[in-house]
Amino acid sequence: xxxxxxxxFNGKTFRSATRxxxxxxxxxTTMYAGQTMADQQQxxxxxxxxxxxPAQTGRMTFDDVIVKTLLCLGVVLVGAAIPAFVxxxxxxxxxxxxxxxxxxxxxxxxxxxxxxxxxxLAYAFLEGLFVGGLTMFFEAMWPGIAVQAVVGTFIVFGxxxxxxxxxxxxxTPKAMKxxxxxxxxxxxFSLVNLGMMVFGATDSMFGMRSEMIPGTNIPFGVxxxxxxxxxxxxxxxxxxxxxSEGVRAGAxxxxxxxxxxxxxxxxxxxxxxxxxxxxxxxxxx
Numbered sequence: 001x002x003x004x005x006x007x008x009f010n011g012k013t014f015r016s017a018t019r020x021x022x023x024x025x026x027x028x029t030t031m032y033a034g035q036t037m038a039d040q041q042q043x044x045x046x047x048x049x050x051x052x053x054p055a056q057t058g059r060m061t062f063d064d065v066i067v068k069t070l071l072c073l074g075v076v077l078v079g080a081a082i083p084a085f086v087x088x089x090x091x092x093x094x095x096x097x098x099x100x101x102x103x104x105x106x107x108x109x110x111x112x113x114x115x116x117x118x119x120x121l122a123y124a125f126l127e128g129l130f131v132g133g134l135t136m137f138f139e140a141m142w143p144g145i146a147v148q149a150v151v152g153t154f155i156v157f158g159x160x161x162x163x164x165x166x167x168x169x170x171x172t173p174k175a176m177k178x179x180x181x182x183x184x185x186x187x188x189f190s191l192v193n194l195g196m197m198v199f200g201a202t203d204s205m206f207g208m209r210s211e212m213i214p215g216t217n218i219p220f221g222v223x224x225x226x227x228x229x230x231x232x233x234x235x236x237x238x239x240x241x242x243x244s245e246g247v248r249a250g251a252x253x254x255x256x257x258x259x260x261x262x263x264x265x266x267x268x269x270x271x272x273x274x275x276x277x278x279x280x281x282x283x284x285x
Contacts, residue, residue: 060251060259065243068260072124076264079128084136095133102126106265115257123261127268138275142282149275156229156270160236171234171241179234186228206280225277232270239263 079098083091105123109116135146163169171179193207204210209221243259 080132098129
């Protein structure tokens, strides 16, 4: 086919180049069409896939919190086994080390802006030393009290979770105000009671908790213990609320460690309060 009167366009060189260019263009068109078909197939495959969940997008999930909480509690049990079964002769010093170390790391983890899995697990281990030593001390005096405390903790946890899921109990702003007032009051009482025990103002095993309510045979510690267990239970409600809001808001996955730390702290507190309440009840028999 004649390309025109210009000899340049009709020359052999141009015709060769044109054929080469036409072939290249045809090859390019074929490649583009093939790539387009491949892209369409990929898009269709992607559309058919289920939507990415929180785990795939690096967000906190309930499963993450459960797994990490179980891991923390497992480390607590490992720590508790050392004074309970491995180094029973060193149970008392290990309990003291665990109590002091756990208190310090608890504050560190509570005030860190970014959660540290290593520090959280270290806290769980130290608290395990404390809980294990304390449990064995009471178990030696009142056999079977450890099992009773564990069962009691599970019962309170289960009932609290059921009430939260049913929507019957919520951490409302008004309830939070009462909780903070009650918590501060209980903390002050505990400090005063501890001071009286340390400085010899009382020789009772549990300080003022061991004293009887006037006109009754009920130790004052029973009322205080039930009050403290109620505070710990409501603290679980606060934990559940925070976890639900974090998952709903799409919090980064790393904060599932913070949630696990909060639950571990509350569960240890709840267990200790139940253990002490049982000791007061059995000691008054």
